[in-house]
Amino acid sequence: MRYIYLSIILLLSSVSIIAQEEKIYTFYSDVTIEESGMIRVKEEIRIFSKGDVFKRGITRSLPLTRRDIQNNRISIDYSVSEVLMNGSPVNYFTEREGGDLIIYVGDRNIFLDPGFYIYEIYYETAGQIGFYEDYDELSWNVNGISGKMIDSVSSVVRLPTGANIISSHCYTGRFGDKESDCISEINEDGSLTTVVNNLPSNEMLTVSVGFTKGVVNQPAGFETNVFSWFDKNGMAVVSAVFILLLSVYYRITWKKYGVDPPKPVAIPQFSPPDGLSPAAVGMLHKGYFIDDLITASIVNLSVKGYLSIEEIIEKKGLFGIRKDRVFSLTRLNNDYSKLPAEEAVVLRELFYSDDNIRLDGKYDRDVAKMMQNYKKSLNKQFRPVLDEGINIKFHVVPWLGFVLYIIILFYFINNSLMHFEVNRTALFITIPLLSILYIIYAIQIVRPGERKLHYRSNIKGLKMYLDVAEEKRMQFFNPPSVTPEKFEELLPYAIALEMEEVWGEKFEKALLSSAVQPEAYQPAWYRGTYVNAALFGHALNSTLSNTVSHAATQPSSSGGGNWSSGSFGGGFSGMGGGGGSVGGW
Template sequence: MKKQIKNILGLLLTLCFAYTNAQERILNFDTKIKVEQSGIIKVLENITIKAERVQFLHGLLRTLPLTRKDNYGNNINVGYTIDYIKKDGIEEKYFTKESDGNWKIYIGNKDIDLATGIYVYQIAYSVPYQIGYFDDYDEIYWNVTGNEWQIPINKVSCELLLPKDSDAFLNIHSYTGYKGAKASEGSEKLNDHKTRAYFYANNLKSNQGLTVAASFPKGVVSPASALQKTASIYSKIKGTLWLTLFAIGMFIFYFLQWQKNGKDPKKKTIIAQFRPPFNWSPAIVGYVYNKGVNDKVYMASMVNTAIKGAIKLTSTVEKSLFTTKKLYEIVVLNTEVPHLSEEEKALFKPIAKKKKLLVSRTYYDVFAKAYTGWITSVTNQININSYYTSNTRKKIIGFLVLVNMGLFFVLLSNSSGYINYGFFIMLIGSSATTYWLSKKIEKIGMQILRAVLCFFVVIPTIFTYFASLFFKSWIEIAVQGFIFIAYIIYCINLGKYTIKGSEAIEKLEGFKLYLETAEKNKMNMLNPPELTPELFEELLPYAIALNVDVVWGKQFETLLETAKYNPEWYSGDDSYKTPERFISNLGDAVGASRVDPTPSRSSSSDGSSGSWNSGSSGGGSSGGGGGGGGGGGW
């Protein structure tokens, strides 16, 4: 029995060993790095793989990041020049692609399958601008393997050499493990004369790597050129520089557009008008003055309909144990009122079919029809575009210019690898949309336009913007916030009165001035109308439409109280004397009554190397410095 158990255990161990041995892995990752006096580094990677046709179908995939951090923490571009690539000592075919911020080298032939076995790949390449210049020393800080290999690495070794055989290193350090790890579980050593540095690590798991750092005296490598210094300064300030130019450009664009398309004609001196201009009804007055309809203008029409004797508004108070609720009711008095305006007739028509209506959702269909008919009548009587142009097309074009300029800013100021071909597609698409909209926007449905803009421009832009905030300084975020605020101000002020509209607004402002100052300035006016309860009633709907009902009501408080005013159009408390409260409460009730009471049914890489903080003094981490990336099979 014991013999059988031993045999079974032996078989299991054999199978486990066979499985482990059959796994694809990198058997040896040996790197030799020579620092040239010019600052260019020459890298030779000897990568020995065990291929089992799982990942390694055609050959080796090596990825290298296209950016790294400089001394200031800014992203700078990294360029690679391949000197040669070999497999088992013979030059091998390869092709490269840029993707996700990485430069991917596909070694092998896509038309030829790689047989199982052990292969040695040699990748020789050169990289400029990888030396860190500090006050007292210079340094190379290099991620040897990268931290994005999807397969384990048995052994890693790295040899560092300086330009001359007599050049010596000051300090060396290595880091192993996952990206960001501070541990130094490998080993490092210098030769007797400190002219060569050696680094070793064993049994790295997937996504673990080896990073090395070595400092040397200043003068070993040529100091940074003026171009390099300029590039470094530019790299430090490029985000703020391009953002400042972007902001200035947008402010100039918005100002010039406002000057051309949004600046109203010069206003004349406002003279008080005792009567509504052009014999307009309260609704038309409110529609033109407010550049659109709203609930308060609607209430002005309802009050005017009541004052003319078609309906009576009543209010009662319903009390319960814990609450007090005001209820409003509309009583139909006369279905044949000759002096109703067109929109008042449209409002009154559905209501006239009832004798009495509680202002509640019970009569949702009646109030909804009344409101819809009223809006249709108002907008049909007056072509608001002949009085006011909102310049919607200019606003949308302004937004698309903002998008385009923003994309240019991102492309010019950000080299972190998060910017890929998708940005170019968005740039081209939004440019084409800008041109197309400038020609066609007036001929298509605004609902379709909003949907298209939202899906293809607004949502991607907003997503991109908020995603990019993680890579920006607070200054950049603040300036971008000011740019968006500037756009909002631009949109608000881009609307413009026409010549006809300016003339109408001057008269409406004069009429509004009278409503605000009828009592105060009656001695300074030429032949003003006498302040009477009848005048209060007649002009109250206009005061409501122009949003000066509170001031209008206060001017008549004493007079109405003295006259013991008891209106025929309203019964209940005396809140009509303070129209703000009366209109607000009634408006809320009417607005709620229009709502239907029926419920409705209804693995990736960041493509960036680590920081250029000093790593030779022990302040680095695995994944820091230049180099890096990873790879696998393909």
């Protein structure tokens, strides 16, 4: 019968062990402040080991630096005097790792049996006291953080003789949190007891105790930081001044230089506006250069008789299934003295070595060079017109203001003044506000130049004539008939304005509505696929643009990759010394 009872007891014990969670159950810290400024600490840590986390024992990491309420980093050292396990001395060794002093408790060759263990760690540390104008203070992170909930964390802080508690606070949570889910009580002997139950994982208990000044000896050379009103609120003042001054500057300069002049009224244009070339019209309309403008220039040269275009369909691939489109350009006139600058570049450099050039989409060095000089020519002619009124000079004052603001910000940071809430709040509000104001100003200060407005007004008038939708409105201006000659004259401009399909439809409609039966239209300067005028310009633009673009783009190599602490109510969890973490090994 006795064996049956023993078996039942053993079985229940085994079940109890299996059901027990391996973690830290209680963490107790007894902190004594001495008059010398030294702190004696006794930590009592109760764990349950299954051998998964706590194999040989525990590890206790202690941070070798701390930050005070002024955010100064202070170096800390520790002297471990004794470590006990279940009341008996136990082996331990220390190592410095990643800014922490790690205490390894246990023997490398001895593994723990499943069960509860109580570890006691005794150590001393200095440099943990903060000295202020009217009080001294200890801010202490009681427990080392753990990956699992700790059932109970508690501490006792004992002051030296003659010192009384002036103020105390406790904080719980992760670093920076200001929750106070904890209870503090001043005992009859003047010590402070603090307790928190069920502390969540990766959170800590921080105790801040302000006490009578002068009882603890202040280290030689240590000066008490006294902060002025400006130290605590200066960033808000500086930010307000910056916002006010920049707002006034933005308003004055915009009113004087950024208000747009009245736009000219667009009047229908029936011929190229201001004698501009097709590429010039396209660039002025878009506001920037695009490669597709080359097609408008080539077609314009063809219409004027400087070159001819022949489209050749080559059958390639198995059984000739694949059809490749190739263009053959032939120079008919080499006198480019009367041509617009960019068209002269095309005629001179495209036919540099021969009067005939074949564009099959393969890279051609001459075509690439021509495109570079073509772009330079257009930018040289019209970039100044497009850049008129950008008013970049008015951005210098905001830029210098931002630099000065950053310099002042670094002053506040280097002097540890950004921990004050007013300064932090001012920074968080000012940075996005200054950015938004500047973006608005950068947009509003741009004032289109009168030349650009004039050109764009006339270009808009040309688009009115090219567009089918404006046909009824055009009748009031007595527009010329859309003859083959007029169609060809404005086709390059329609291509530059991406209206070639609309212009072709208008021409096709004019032919069909003619009283005289029209002859089939076929441009003399072009040989190749032609269905009707509505599709001709669009097909020519897309295919010729792609072919020239590929010929001017050097293929990439096979390697790939390039395609063209004094808290007094202002503290938080983790603000003090101590803390660190607890784990197993």
